[in-house]
Amino acid sequence: MKSTYSLEQLVPYIRKxxxxxxxxxxxxxxxxxxxxxxxxxxxxxxxxxxxxLNRWPVLTAELSDGVVFKTGGSTSDGKLSVYTVSEWQTLVxxxxxxxxxxxxxxxxxxxxxxxxxxxxxxxxxxxxxxxVKRSICEFPFTGQVSMDVLADALDRHRINVLVGVPAxxxxxxxxxxxxxxxxxxxxxxxxxxxxxxASQLDMLRExxxxxxIASIGYASVDAGLIGATSRDCALGEHRMFEPQTVxxxxxxxxxxxxxxxxxTGMLVVTNLTRRLMPxxxxxxxxxxxxxxxxxxxxxxxxxxxxxxxxxxxxxGMFSLLIDEVLHMVRNVTGSDQWQLRIEQLGCKDIVSVKxxxxxxxxxxxxxxxxLYEALVAHYPAIEHLTQEGLLELxxxxxxxxxxxxxxxxxxxxxxxxxxxxDTPSSESA
Numbered sequence: 001m002k003s004t005y006s007l008e009q010l011v012p013y014i015r016k017x018x019x020x021x022x023x024x025x026x027x028x029x030x031x032x033x034x035x036x037x038x039x040x041x042x043x044x045x046x047x048x049x050x051x052x053l054n055r056w057p058v059l060t061a062e063l064s065d066g067v068v069f070k071t072g073g074s075t076s077d078g079k080l081s082v083y084t085v086s087e088w089q090t091l092v093x094x095x096x097x098x099x100x101x102x103x104x105x106x107x108x109x110x111x112x113x114x115x116x117x118x119x120x121x122x123x124x125x126x127x128x129x130x131x132v133k134r135s136i137c138e139f140p141f142t143g144q145v146s147m148d149v150l151a152d153a154l155d156r157h158r159i160n161v162l163v164g165v166p167a168x169x170x171x172x173x174x175x176x177x178x179x180x181x182x183x184x185x186x187x188x189x190x191x192x193x194x195x196x197x198a199s200q201l202d203m204l205r206e207x208x209x210x211x212x213i214a215s216i217g218y219a220s221v222d223a224g225l226i227g228a229t230s231r232d233c234a235l236g237e238h239r240m241f242e243p244q245t246v247x248x249x250x251x252x253x254x255x256x257x258x259x260x261x262x263x264t265g266m267l268v269v270t271n272l273t274r275r276l277m278p279x280x281x282x283x284x285x286x287x288x289x290x291x292x293x294x295x296x297x298x299x300x301x302x303x304x305x306x307x308x309x310x311x312x313x314x315x316g317m318f319s320l321l322i323d324e325v326l327h328m329v330r331n332v333t334g335s336d337q338w339q340l341r342i343e344q345l346g347c348k349d350i351v352s353v354k355x356x357x358x359x360x361x362x363x364x365x366x367x368x369x370x371l372y373e374a375l376v377a378h379y380p381a382i383e384h385l386t387q388e389g390l391l392e393l394x395x396x397x398x399x400x401x402x403x404x405x406x407x408x409x410x411x412x413x414x415x416x417x418x419x420x421x422d423t424p425s426s427e428s429a
Contacts, residue, residue, distance in 0.1 A: 003090040004243055005272050007035060014278045017060035020046065021278065035246060035270060036257065041282045043311050044323075047079050060275055070118035071222045071312070071319075080118070081221045082277050090273045091224055092124060094244055095217055096131030098228040102190055102214055105135045108157060110150070112164030112172075113192070114143035114317065120221040121193060125163060136161075143168045143317065147175035151183070160185055162208075163216055165193040167316035170200055170347060171388055176207035183208055190216035190229075194314050195236060195303060195421060199346045218303075223284045224271050228298065236421050237291060239298040246270040247299075248281070249288055252307065261290045264304045285310035287417075305417035306342070313415055315342065315349050316390055318381035322414060325353065328378065332371040334358050339403045343418045345392075349385075352394040354402065364397035371395045 005013075011033055014021045024045075028037060050056045053063050059082070067088050071079040083091065103109075109129065115122030122142055129138050139159055141150060150172060153159070162169060169191060176183065186208045192215065196204075201213060218227030218238045225245050227238025240247050248268040249258045258265045267288040271279040287304040306313050313320045320340070329338045337356035342349060353371065357364050372395040376382050385391035404416050 019057035069120040069221045084276050092127035093131040096128035100133040103134045107136045107161045108159045109138050109161040110159045111140045161188040163190045165317050166196050173203050173207050189213045192216040223269050237302045244273050259294045264289045308413040316385045328374050341416045349391050354398045356400045368395040
């Protein structure tokens with residue numbers, strides 16, 4: 001079966017078999033279309049009615065030969081992402097091939113990504129490592145392993161490569177520091193699922209003195225392949241996967257496609273390997289800018305934080321789904337005016353939910369406390385990360401004038417990511 005399609009092959013098939021895209025593209029002619037002719041996909045509309053895979057209008061066929069993963073949230077509420085077996089193999093083999101440049105023959109790799117409950121990261125990395133072009137040995141610990149067991153095993157088995165999400169890797173660093181231990185044998189750390197920031201790098205290098213830190217690559221269970229890793233990328237930089245995906249950076253306000261370097265916009269992906277759950281000009285929720293001219297093969301780009309229109313915000317080892325937070329804010333406070341702010345203090349993420357009271361006389365302290373408890377109950381990882389000193393959740397009432405507006409449109413921004421993504425150092429230690 002063909003693994004990669006041209007846009008000219010893909011669009012007619014999708015229009016014919018996906019009810020969602022048939023309606024989405026109905027105003028366009030049926031003859032040859034270029035990428036710029038296609039409208040951006042509305043992420044909210046795309047996921048509407050997705051809870052029932054038998055009726056979800058995005059899909060082009062019945063799910064009978066594939067794999068199903070969760071994109072975030074609880075099992076009952078989380079959105080599901082589906083691949084045919086062939087599409088999944090294309091995904092993991094392509095990603096694994098890209099990771100080869102970060103590894104060497106003889107590497108012994110601890111896979112610390114998370115699994116279970118339909119999460120994809122551990123299974124994805126496990127399958128991808130089977131396709132790297134190196135002779136390696138994987139130790140599939142998962143993210144649930146206790147720190148004492150892991151630290152001893154790393155020494156005992158002479159494991160020199162760690163792969164995992166930053167929050168898990170930082171927990172290991174905190175444990176090693178508390179035990180006054182260093183792991184001098186670890187020479188490579190590959191992170192994924194979230195960005196690493198300067199203060200976190202210092203914490204990791206304190207207990208892993210010989211480590212080289214790099215991204216393992218950029219992919220998501222909903223959008224698939226997004227960015228490849230390479231040795232010449234600084235932290236936060238990736239390269240396009242060609243020809244499997246087409247990336248665009250689009251002005252959030254005007255929809256203009258940005259071609260010049262160092263101008264930030266929404267990152268948009270068109271996947272040329274997936275037909276069952278197609279993605280045409282799909283905003284992935286991140287901001288990015290180009291680092292190289294437009295004619296550069298596998299053009300390099302840099303991540304610049306979460307988009308104000310993002311449907312999901314990754315913090316540590318869990319994702320906040322904006323729709324879920326919206327419903328909780330409405331149910332508990334009765335307010336439709338709120339904003340999610342993400343900042344960083346040292347190695348700790350500060351997540352603030354600021355809401356505007358409808359009635360000045362209401363007990364805002366009690367309401368904020370109730371919203372705090374609702375968020376912790378819905379996202380158990382908040383309590384875990386708080387105990388580890390990696391997260392602080394703040395729920396605060398505020399005046400409407402305190403909510404940040406978009407500097408150009410004047411519209412209220414639902415998500416405000418204030419973390420610093422520019423890292424001056426390169427991937428090499």
